[in-house]
Amino acid sequence: MSRVIDETHDPERTGWPQGAAGHGAFPVQNLPFGIFSCVDRAPRGGIAIGDQILDLGRLAATGLLAGDAAEAARAAAHPTLNAMFALGARPRRALRRAIFALLSDRRHEDRVAPCLVHAADATMHLPCAVGDYTDFYAGIHHATAVGKLFRPDNPLLPNYKHVPIGYHGRASSVVVSGTGFRRPCGQTKPAGQDAPQFGPSQRLDYELELGIWLGRGNALGEAIPIAEAPAHIAGFCLLNDWSARDIQALEYQPLGPFLAKNFCTTVSAWVVTPEALAPFRVKQAARPVGDPPPLPYLHDPADQAEGAIDLALRVTLLTPAMRAAGLAPVTLSQGNARDLYWTVAQLVAHHASNGCNLASGDLLGTGTISAPDPAGAGSLLELTEGGKTLIRLGNGETRSFLADGDEIGLHASATRPGFVPIGFGPCIGQVQGSVGC
Amino acid sequence: MSRVIDETHDPERTGWPQGAAGHGAFPVQNLPFGIFSCVDRAPRGGIAIGDQILDLGRLAATGLLAGDAAEAARAAAHPTLNAMFALGARPRRALRRAIFALLSDRRHEDRVAPCLVHAADATMHLPCAVGDYTDFYAGIHHATAVGKLFRPDNPLLPNYKHVPIGYHGRASSVVVSGTGFRRPCGQTKPAGQDAPQFGPSQRLDYELELGIWLGRGNALGEAIPIAEAPAHIAGFCLLNDWSARDIQALEYQPLGPFLAKNFCTTVSAWVVTPEALAPFRVKQAARPVGDPPPLPYLHDPADQAEGAIDLALRVTLLTPAMRAAGLAPVTLSQGNARDLYWTVAQLVAHHASNGCNLASGDLLGTGTISAPDPAGAGSLLELTEGGKTLIRLGNGETRSFLADGDEIGLHASATRPGFVPIGFGPCIGQVQGSVGC
Numbered sequence: 001m002s003r004v005i006d007e008t009h010d011p012e013r014t015g016w017p018q019g020a021a022g023h024g025a026f027p028v029q030n031l032p033f034g035i036f037s038c039v040d041r042a043p044r045g046g047i048a049i050g051d052q053i054l055d056l057g058r059l060a061a062t063g064l065l066a067g068d069a070a071e072a073a074r075a076a077a078h079p080t081l082n083a084m085f086a087l088g089a090r091p092r093r094a095l096r097r098a099i100f101a102l103l104s105d106r107r108h109e110d111r112v113a114p115c116l117v118h119a120a121d122a123t124m125h126l127p128c129a130v131g132d133y134t135d136f137y138a139g140i141h142h143a144t145a146v147g148k149l150f151r152p153d154n155p156l157l158p159n160y161k162h163v164p165i166g167y168h169g170r171a172s173s174v175v176v177s178g179t180g181f182r183r184p185c186g187q188t189k190p191a192g193q194d195a196p197q198f199g200p201s202q203r204l205d206y207e208l209e210l211g212i213w214l215g216r217g218n219a220l221g222e223a224i225p226i227a228e229a230p231a232h233i234a235g236f237c238l239l240n241d242w243s244a245r246d247i248q249a250l251e252y253q254p255l256g257p258f259l260a261k262n263f264c265t266t267v268s269a270w271v272v273t274p275e276a277l278a279p280f281r282v283k284q285a286a287r288p289v290g291d292p293p294p295l296p297y298l299h300d301p302a303d304q305a306e307g308a309i310d311l312a313l314r315v316t317l318l319t320p321a322m323r324a325a326g327l328a329p330v331t332l333s334q335g336n337a338r339d340l341y342w343t344v345a346q347l348v349a350h351h352a353s354n355g356c357n358l359a360s361g362d363l364l365g366t367g368t369i370s371a372p373d374p375a376g377a378g379s380l381l382e383l384t385e386g387g388k389t390l391i392r393l394g395n396g397e398t399r400s401f402l403a404d405g406d407e408i409g410l411h412a413s414a415t416r417p418g419f420v421p422i423g424f425g426p427c428i429g430q431v432q433g434s435v436g437c
Numbered sequence: 438m439s440r441v442i443d444e445t446h447d448p449e450r451t452g453w454p455q456g457a458a459g460h461g462a463f464p465v466q467n468l469p470f471g472i473f474s475c476v477d478r479a480p481r482g483g484i485a486i487g488d489q490i491l492d493l494g495r496l497a498a499t500g501l502l503a504g505d506a507a508e509a510a511r512a513a514a515h516p517t518l519n520a521m522f523a524l525g526a527r528p529r530r531a532l533r534r535a536i537f538a539l540l541s542d543r544r545h546e547d548r549v550a551p552c553l554v555h556a557a558d559a560t561m562h563l564p565c566a567v568g569d570y571t572d573f574y575a576g577i578h579h580a581t582a583v584g585k586l587f588r589p590d591n592p593l594l595p596n597y598k599h600v601p602i603g604y605h606g607r608a609s610s611v612v613v614s615g616t617g618f619r620r621p622c623g624q625t626k627p628a629g630q631d632a633p634q635f636g637p638s639q640r641l642d643y644e645l646e647l648g649i650w651l652g653r654g655n656a657l658g659e660a661i662p663i664a665e666a667p668a669h670i671a672g673f674c675l676l677n678d679w680s681a682r683d684i685q686a687l688e689y690q691p692l693g694p695f696l697a698k699n700f701c702t703t704v705s706a707w708v709v710t711p712e713a714l715a716p717f718r719v720k721q722a723a724r725p726v727g728d729p730p731p732l733p734y735l736h737d738p739a740d741q742a743e744g745a746i747d748l749a750l751r752v753t754l755l756t757p758a759m760r761a762a763g764l765a766p767v768t769l770s771q772g773n774a775r776d777l778y779w780t781v782a783q784l785v786a787h788h789a790s791n792g793c794n795l796a797s798g799d800l801l802g803t804g805t806i807s808a809p810d811p812a813g814a815g816s817l818l819e820l821t822e823g824g825k826t827l828i829r830l831g832n833g834e835t836r837s838f839l840a841d842g843d844e845i846g847l848h849a850s851a852t853r854p855g856f857v858p859i860g861f862g863p864c865i866g867q868v869q870g871s872v873g874c
Contacts, residue, residue, distance in 0.1 A: 162687075168699065173793055185790055185791055185792070220610055259787075259793065263793055264657070353872075356610055
């Protein structure tokens with residue numbers, strides 16, 4: 001894992017750009033990467049600091065960076081971060097350290113300040129061109145709760161604790177936070193009907209996940225040993241794996257979800273690095289007595305010691321009625337990424353264990369993260385027990401599944417005594433009417 | 438469908454380039470697109486004619502093309518065909534007609550001949566950068582035979598005749614014919630063992646499929662009506678969906694195949710156009726009495742009348758011992774693409790029916806094509822009844838699943854009285870040892 005806690009985590013340091021001191025998500029201890037554009041310029045790489053964005057291409061042009069850091073900044077001066085992520089961990093770390101120094105010390109402020117733009121003036125874009133998107137199923141409380149709806153006596157399938165279950169998702173329909181999407185049409189079979197019908201999904205759901213952006217890839221036919229897996233991870237985001245439960249129920253056997261999921265997947269705009277998350281790594285939750293130990297290709301002592309991430313997660317809902325009344329979003333549930341059964345290193349090592357070639361800019365989802373407590377479930381399917389229980393929203397409205405105009409927000413924050421808390425920025429998506437059926 | 442049979446199918450015409458007359462796969466009536474390179478030049482678009490390849494960029498530079506045809510040729514002068522396919526059907530058709538005229542008439546031979554290279558001097562590449570790869574399950578005899586291995590009394594799941602079943606595959610590991618691949622490692626549970634083990638797959642299989650290359654795409658949130666679906670198809674190839682049956686058995690529930698399939702998918706190098714296949718389109722096989730009619734979004738009278746493709750398919754095996762003895766490959770089975778339950782237009786319309794955005798260069802597989810007769814099965818899983826029956830190869834060797842060094846070839850030919858037969862060129866892949874486990 002080689003988790004390094006260094007001066008970039010020093011809680012005494014603050015960034016000098018506007019809004020950096022005390023910023024809940026983007027203090028100088030975070031420095032996540034993203035792709036932004038302003039009115040007059042094409043999309044390009046930046047780093048979030050407080051309420052501003054540092055333009056990496058402009059910074060490279062100042063001559064204030066050298067060596068690996070300069071190389072990484074130049075590679076980020078493109079419409080996607082794929083090239084920078086392909087450089088691997090060392091240049092990325094060097095760039096973060098260099099920027100930490102420049103933003104926490106006013107010595108070069110006169111040359112750095114012109115590289116800053118106000119986040120409010122920028123449009124965020126997908127950080128990478130997604131080559132392949134894979135979604136795992138590592139949230140054991142989700143897998144158990146969903147399994148229980150179908151198999152009350154045997155909720156977890158026998159393979160679950162041996163094999164990190166995953167499937168391929170659709171790369172083309174991954175969109176960045178703030179992009180609306182249409183309710184999918186599809187074949188569904190309402191209770192009591194003999195044959196399927198075609199129309200807008202009536203059971204539209206969200207799924208709360210952590211996303212993993214791949215850094216350096218591997219060649220086809222070459223596995224990634226688990227000890228090397230962390231070096232292949234460029235960073236993390238929040239991921240909403242929107243799901244049409246009624247379409248899913250009809251189509252998923254025997255080959256898994258397809259049209260129930262591939263109409264849209266939303267990710268948060270900023271890529272939070274493993275370096276920024278280093279203070280928040282924790283021991284992988286102990287496997288309950290009787291659980292099988294991971295096979296050797298999934299076992300690494302360092303990963304077990306600090307492979308989990310203590311990251312508080314929250315899902316919010318803003319309905320059209322709430323928006324019209326000026327009300328704030330309501331919290332639907334809260335969870336934590338440390339509840340995942342497999343570590344992110346295990347997911348990467350498993351994915352490449354058969355020789356499958358991962359590439360920089362690939363996106364992995366962890367699977368839905370639900371808390372052990374049913375109130376902390378990461379989807380409406382679980383919160384409403386398959387749609388049977390209505391959720392009351394406080395303003396008198398109720399929901400079983402999502403209505404047109406509903407906006408779901410995913411939020412994350414990492415806190416630990418002695419360290420400055422960091423966040424991810426929100427992952428927001430809104431249901432905007434239906435695809436024409 | 439707007440299937441046009443025109444002068445480009447005239448059996449009296451022959452191409453003047455070497456090897457074109459009487460060529461079993463690439464007579465002047467075919468003219469498939471591909472990406473090739475020679476020693477001294479980068480990969481670029483070409484058209485196969487006999488034993489030669491016509492360089493489309495060079496042809497465009499002669500000034501012999503005009504309008505749509507010239508635009509398509511210029512768009513093909515790149516390392517992939519994505520840009521040309523994105524232009525849609527009209528420029529592609531215009532280019533094929535123009536090239537037919539130039540190659541079947543010697544008037545401009547002096548200017549066209551310098552644009553030809555010998556196929557033997559060229560290396561073929563993947564025709565497109567594959568954005569997303571989707572694999573369907575439209576071979577009903579395969580679905581039935583495989584289902585029978587698990588559920589003898591109820592082989593086909595209830596959704597099969599309503600929903601064109603499909604799942605997302607891995608785009609990064611799609612390779613062109615002639616590329617070797619390594620036997621995957623993975624978790625398997627041999628009979629009689631309590632817990633999974635990790636090691637090289639012992640049940641490595643092939644799957645005989647037709648591949649569909651997407652032409653013009655659709656915007657996210659916009660469906661493709663079935664009547665418009667054929668215009669979104671740029672062409673066809675052969676596709677081998679290599680499968681590790683022992684890995685698949687352990688991992689596929691509940692989310693479908695993952696590491697059992699994503700280590701390699703092989704496609705034939707040439708993209709055979711819908712125009713070249715026009716004479717070989719046939720009526721969709723009548724649904725057996727009692728089968729549900731397709732829902733309206735999958736129903737188009739023209740598609741039903743001529744949506745199937747009469748394309749003879751053949752699988753061959755060449756073992757290391759056969760190679761050493763100078764023996765020819767043996768035929769393992771023969772089938773026909775007309776045995777698919779869903780048409781290619783139905784697959785495209787279904788895929789986009791929920792608003793999923795398809796893009797030019799996307800690849801769809803039909804699913805394994807097996808004949809109604811078990812001897813015409815499109816995989817070893819079926820031919821050996823799940824590995825229980827050994828196949829005798831004629832030279833004394835036997836196989837249940839693939840051994841290291843085995844080479845599988847997929848072959849296709851379309852014939853119809855009154856027309857010149859055309860082929861696809863082979864889809865060949867060889868098992869080359871194991872991924873390090």
